[in-house]
Amino acid sequence: MGESAEQPAREPVAELESAAARWLERVAFVIGSIGLLGAMAVDSLAVLGRHLGLPILGSIEIVQACVVLLASASMLGATLRAAHARVHILIDRLHGAGKHVLLRCSDLLSAIVFLTFAIGSIWIARELWGGHEHSELLHIPLRWLRALWIVTALTIAAVFVTRVVRKGR
Amino acid sequence: TGRNQSASEYELTYATPYPPMHPFSRADQRWMTFVEERSSGRLSIRPFWGGALLSADQSVIEIRHGVADIGLITPIYMKGGMHASRAQAGFYGGVRTMEDQVAILKCASHDFPVFSQELRGLRVLALQGGNFPGVLTRSKPVRSLADLQGMRLRTQSETIDVLRRLGADPVDMPMSEVYSALAKGVIDGVVAPADTLKALHLAEVGSYFTELRISRGSYPARAMSLRAWDKLPADLQAVLIESQPVWERALMDEVMRGQEAGYQFGREKGVELIPISAEDQRHFDEVAQQSAAHRAQSLSKYGIDGEAILHRIQELVHERADGKVLSCDGALVGEGV
């Protein structure tokens, strides 16, 4: 079986040299897989249940929670593997210091963006924290999902920051 | 506020998730015209339609922080922080008109500080009621409540409990999927007001519309950030205060017009309108009342005395039914940020 090549315009897969990065990637993989397989299983059971006359009320809410898991974890995973889509016109033609500076600036901007995502999410979560935010039917508490996303966004920002400060790449 | 490129002295942004053709938006446009005329052009409103600026369910937070100066808010969609405002919309059993829905909430909100606590950082510019949803079904008509037994009906969350109590099988699915789900029989029907017959083209895929009146109330529907409010001079604030009844009237008119257009479209598409017997309607209202009582009780877990709110709103519904005129003045203003 040929290797599945499905990272558009990616840079060569970053070395996951540190133990911390490897650990993070495992965590992201496990959470993302739970989300992905969970969404698959729950939606399929909902179809099956409906056709057997045993409808599952609130299945959409479980899938929604699964989607939060898989979306957060997948963004972290894509970041660890440097799989974000980018235009290579210039980067591939540069070598040495120029390329180095460009990549660092790009990582810095990425860190700022995810930090902003996190700050905005924290602000909102703080306002809603005592507001008992939960889903309609199953009363799934949304604040823990918000918290998961905040931790993820902060972690992604941190990954980009380590790339900025690290010497040589 | 007060962006330079505008010819008027003050420009406020107004944002809504609805497209400009929607009945709500048509009412919004009438309000804008009023404001601009009454302020002799000193105050102009710059609209953002179709969710370009504000989200559908987090707009309360967004307006509070100035994403838009004024916007459409829907407390009934907020999953947290507005439990009293959203639950009360289900407490209006027996209410007759949209005018009554709005008047009742104005009075009730005087008595319960929780409503202004939930609207922190906002000033409400208009309340909005709604017309009564009925039941649109695909192949099996609902001629009596007994027909609901076992029917798979898409409904909004407030009505799920009532329908379950009546033996139906309520489902939650995104409104965008209802058309195809109904067309193919994934669901047997949908609980929706008549305007959706046209607005969502549901008359093309449904055959029967049962005019079961599912009571609903009003909610604070248009709000302005307190910060933007405080920046306005007193005379322009006065214009906005004056505009509230205009906006509320426009909303009622446009909602009614949308409903008529829905019925008209339904007739063109051969949808059979089915009236429901007075006795069945009474029975339905009783079940809805039980459900509302249950919901009111459950508010206690958020530290809200839901039963008192339910009691007060029902009292006001009965006062209206007895012909009493309700006129509670004063705007619904949230606490400062």
Added chain:
Amino acid sequence: MTPELIGLLGILALLFLLTVGVPIGVSLAVVGLGGLCILIGPEAAVIKAGVVTFETISRYELGVLPLFLLMAHFCFQAGASRDFFEVAVRFVGHRRGGLALASIAGCAGFGAVSGSSLATVATVSSVALPEMRRHGYAPGFATGALAAGGTLGSLIPPSGALIVFGIIAEQSIGRLFAAAVIPGISQALFYMGAIFVMCRINPALGPAILRTPWRERWPAVRRIADIFVLIVFVVGGLMIGWFTPTEAAAVGCVGALGLCAWRRRLSGGMLKEALQTTLRTTGMIYVVILGALLFSVFVSVTGITDQVSQLVRGLDAGPIAAIIVMAIALLLLGSVLDGLALMLLMTPIFLPIVHDLNLSPIWFGIFLVRTMEIGFVHPPLGLNVYVLHEMARDIPLGTIFRGIVPFLVADFLHLALLIAVPALSLWLPSVVSP
């Protein structure tokens, strides 16, 4: 500085960031957030970022995208892309450009399990590109066919782009899928026509290989029978109403997993590989979507969108002229913007115009996705081209882009046909759902 000017500067800044290689999603978000800071203030901009991010990652409807990706990966792991390609090779391999024709057919077949153009181009190319190069196909011709063929993946249902369009435009996704079937098939035929003509003019582009006897063709067909059943089940079940589009993806995944088991390909390693790749692509897509959403909020606040729509309305030259102007705008923007970002940005602007002109929103969805797909293959931001470039680093980007030109001609002819004959899109949905 007027908001419109800020908007223009923002677009220039975006082009700059994209060119210097800042990730697409990050570039969109940086400009979007920066612009919002200036226009509505830093506090509002940060709150908007918080709202958009959580709302997007908790969206049920968007969960469909990764599920369709996962289904495609399971099918890939089960050998589907190779099998599709091989069937096609046995039937048309003996013709000039036969392997290219087979690639188009393989893309169309794989497009029916995959929701994305990128996934299709990547999976089919991994099989077809080495074969074509081994048989002496001109590199530009081979990659051109694959890059163009890959775009079939985003029109032939299931289609991630149509799902996103259905959500924004509040149109039935099932009807959109039905509407895409004939345009998708005719698009494949147009590409085949282009290959046929090219090889007529220059036979050296794609030499014929040995004819496969008929008795060897049918066993290959039998090999794809199970995948065929799965596709018919998922797409057919969706159209008949066994499940909603969102559920179809989940059911398709379970079916594809069953297919792997049936073909004895199920293993821990394979499962892990499929999950890993799906998650990686999903993460990439979510970041682009988040950035695109923030960027489009910024663009609306600048008022540029009003100007564009006034421009189109102001022409007042009837629907065809408006459609052509919209197509040109999409193609121009498509050369610098990612397709999904483009759709998120332009749908809200064009939809009211489409409504005013009494055009069908279903037809418009097909038109939009079809036009957007062309952007996947034209420079400077043709994502499919970069995917191919990754797989064959020795073929220069310029060669790949040049190889695409004849297929672009086919694209434009096909687009013109879709505009001229709306029934190509609207007939099937009128038959399968009332």
